[in-house]
Amino acid sequence: MATFLILIIYIAFISLGLPDAVLGAAWPIMQGELNAPLEAAGLLFGMISVGTVISSLFSGTLLKKYGTGRVTVVSVMLTAIGLLGFNYAESIYWLLFFTLPLGLGAGAVDAGLNDYVAINYKAHHMNWLHAFWGVGATMGPLVLSQFILRGYSWRNGYLVIAAFQFVLVLVLLVTLPLWRKVAGEGPIKQEANQEVAASSNTAKKPNVFKIPGVKWALLTFVFYTGIEQTVNLWGSTFLVDSKGIDPATAAEWLSFYFLGITIGRVLSGFVSFKLNNKQMLRLGQSIVLVGALTLLLPLPNTFMLVGLVLIGLGCAPVYPSMLHETPTRFGTENSQYVMGLQLAAGNTGALLLPPLFGLVASRFSVNVLPIFLVIYAIILLSSTERLNLLASTTQKLAHRAPSLTKL
Numbered sequence: 001m002a003t004f005l006i007l008i009i010y011i012a013f014i015s016l017g018l019p020d021a022v023l024g025a026a027w028p029i030m031q032g033e034l035n036a037p038l039e040a041a042g043l044l045f046g047m048i049s050v051g052t053v054i055s056s057l058f059s060g061t062l063l064k065k066y067g068t069g070r071v072t073v074v075s076v077m078l079t080a081i082g083l084l085g086f087n088y089a090e091s092i093y094w095l096l097f098f099t100l101p102l103g104l105g106a107g108a109v110d111a112g113l114n115d116y117v118a119i120n121y122k123a124h125h126m127n128w129l130h131a132f133w134g135v136g137a138t139m140g141p142l143v144l145s146q147f148i149l150r151g152y153s154w155r156n157g158y159l160v161i162a163a164f165q166f167v168l169v170l171v172l173l174v175t176l177p178l179w180r181k182v183a184g185e186g187p188i189k190q191e192a193n194q195e196v197a198a199s200s201n202t203a204k205k206p207n208v209f210k211i212p213g214v215k216w217a218l219l220t221f222v223f224y225t226g227i228e229q230t231v232n233l234w235g236s237t238f239l240v241d242s243k244g245i246d247p248a249t250a251a252e253w254l255s256f257y258f259l260g261i262t263i264g265r266v267l268s269g270f271v272s273f274k275l276n277n278k279q280m281l282r283l284g285q286s287i288v289l290v291g292a293l294t295l296l297l298p299l300p301n302t303f304m305l306v307g308l309v310l311i312g313l314g315c316a317p318v319y320p321s322m323l324h325e326t327p328t329r330f331g332t333e334n335s336q337y338v339m340g341l342q343l344a345a346g347n348t349g350a351l352l353l354p355p356l357f358g359l360v361a362s363r364f365s366v367n368v369l370p371i372f373l374v375i376y377a378i379i380l381l382s383s384t385e386r387l388n389l390l391a392s393t394t395q396k397l398a399h400r401a402p403s404l405t406k407l
Contacts, residue, residue, distance in 0.1 A: 005178045006125060008171065009113055010132040015076060015168045016110060017136025018161045019083055019102065021258055024233040025141035025251040026154040028240050033154075036092045038237075042358030045233050047096055049351030051103020052110075056344035059111035060337040068112040069179030073172045075112075078105030080165030087158040107347060114323045115339040116179075126324040127269040127317065134262030134316075137232075141255040148248050211330055214338060216387040220322060221346035223380040226353030227288060227373060228315055231257060233354045234361070235308060238369045243301050257308040264316025271317070277325045278388050280317040285384060287314030289377040296370035311373070318380075319346075 023030075027041045055075070062071050078101040085098030117126055144157035209215065235257060239250040268280060275283070291310030294303055323339070330338045357372050 005175065006117075006121060006129075008175050008178075009117065010129060012072060012076065012109070012113060012168065012172070013129055013132040014136035014139075015079070015165055016106065017133040017138075017258075018140045018164060019079065019158075020133075020140065021137045021232050021254060022140040022144055022157060022161065025144050025236050025254050026157065027233075028237060028247045028250070029148065029154050034092050034095075037362070039355070039358040039362045040092055041233060041237075042355030044092075044095055044099055045229070046351050046355045047099035048103040048106070049347045051100050051105075052107035052347040053103075053344045053351060055104045055107030056111050056340050056347055059108045059340040059343070062108055063112050063115065063340075067179060068116045069172070069176045071112045072109050073169060073176065075105040075107075075109035076165055076172060077169050078102070079109075080105075080162050080169060083158050083162035083165060087155045087162060103347075107343065111340045111343045114343070115326075118324050118327050118339070124269040124272050126320040127265050127272055130320045131262050131265030131269065131316075134258055134265055134312075137258040138255050138262055141236075141251045141258070145248050145251040145255070148251070211338070213329060213387055213390045214341070216383055216390060217322070217326075217329070217338070217342060218345035219383045220380060220387060221342045222349035223353075223376050223383065224315075224318055224322070224349070225346040226349040227292075227311070227376045227380065228319075229350040230354045230357055230369070230372065230376070231308065231311055234357055234366065234369055237361075238366050239304060242365070242367045242369075243304055245301065245304075253305050253308060256305060257312040260309040260312025261316050262312075264313040265320065268317040268320065272321075277321040277328075280321045281384055281388075282381075284314045284317040284321070285377065285381045287311075288318070289374065289381065290314070292370055292373035292377050296374060307370075 023041065023045060030036070031038065031040070059071070082098045082100070082102030082105065085101070086095060089095045089098060113129070114126075117129055140157075140161060143160055144154060147156045148154065232254075236247070236250040236254045239245040239253060240247055245253070264284075268284075272280060288311050291307045291312075291314055294307035294310060297303070322342070326339050326342065353372075353376065357369065360368060360372075
């Protein structure tokens with residue numbers, strides 16, 4: 001039963017990934033057809049992120065009240081409606097309107113599924129789960145590029161992806177009874193569920209900002225998603241405008257970035273048997289920095305593809321490892337609330353950092369993209385190491401506390 005449900009969750013994460021890279025890949029064509037300014041892509045992406053931040057902030061309360069299964073069904077339905085709206089939109093204003101259901105749908109389902117897997121499954125499942133997100137994110141630009149190469153509109157790509165979401169809604173409805181059953185299986189899961197239930201009955205919602213390390217954790221999410229989504233949104237435009245690569249090829253190259261994330265997360269699932277989350281984070285973030293430096297150096301265009309793939313490979317273990325550490329760092333009784341805040345922080349990074357680059361690029365040049373990525377990568381690595389140091393100190397104090405009470 002648990003195995004069947006994790007397969008359904010994997011498919012749900014494909015659906016999460018499908019629309020994420022399509023806007024960035026399609027924008028060089030959408031911009032001309034809709035007669036929109038370059039930086040409008042940042043506005044659209046920012047509006048999606050606003051909806052995602054809002055739903056992430058309320059996800060803890062929604063998940064406690066309605067359960068992960070029901071929240072997931074409604075969220076995927078909202079995503080499908082938003083994508084269908086993009087297909088029919090005739091102006092930038094209609095696109096802005098349909099960013100609302102896209103964002104609201106993505107935030108709650110992301111928080112719910114990540115927390116559900118972090119509590120009920122092992123670390124390698126978290127990596128493989130996000131590998132399936134990478135499958136969806138890789139497929140999105142590929143689907144789009146195939147329609148463009150065959151002379152069709154970018155709208156056809158959005159229509160096909162919306163249809164996939166509607167099919168997934170039906171699958172999730174059928175499997176709703178499994179969610180509670182799986183969450184109650186096994187002694188570890190039962191203990192965790194009892195602990196959460198007891199705490200919810202006897203205590204108020206915790207002030208998670210007072211928990212040591214939470215603020216540093218939120219900062220790492222801001223800059224991780226800042227890197228991932230800045231490449232997602234502006235990578236294709238960088239290749240077209242700065243390197244002279246045609247739009248169809250640029251869309252395909254961007255798909256290789258997400259393919260790097262996908263393959264990296266599949267490999268990370270196996271590597272996690274040998275390395276802990278902290279080691280996975282350090283390794284991945286170092287590779288991201290190397291990839292960003294590759295884009296910065298004056299190398300032939302082929303190395304731009306290498307740089308994108310390296311950034312994707314480096315990103316692969318970072319997000320799953322940060323998420324899987326949440327119950328360990330902050331306790332299972334706090335994990336749903338902290339998870340929602342972390343995802344809200346990540347979506348805040350997606351809301352602010354890619355549009356920030358868009359504003360700078362519109363006034364100067366898209367050529368500065370690698371500089372931004374290098375700066376973001378350094379901040380991410382530094383804040384993660386600070387969080388690891390703080391967490392290590394807190395754990396040492398916790399281990400010393402029992403011995404002090406015996407004196």
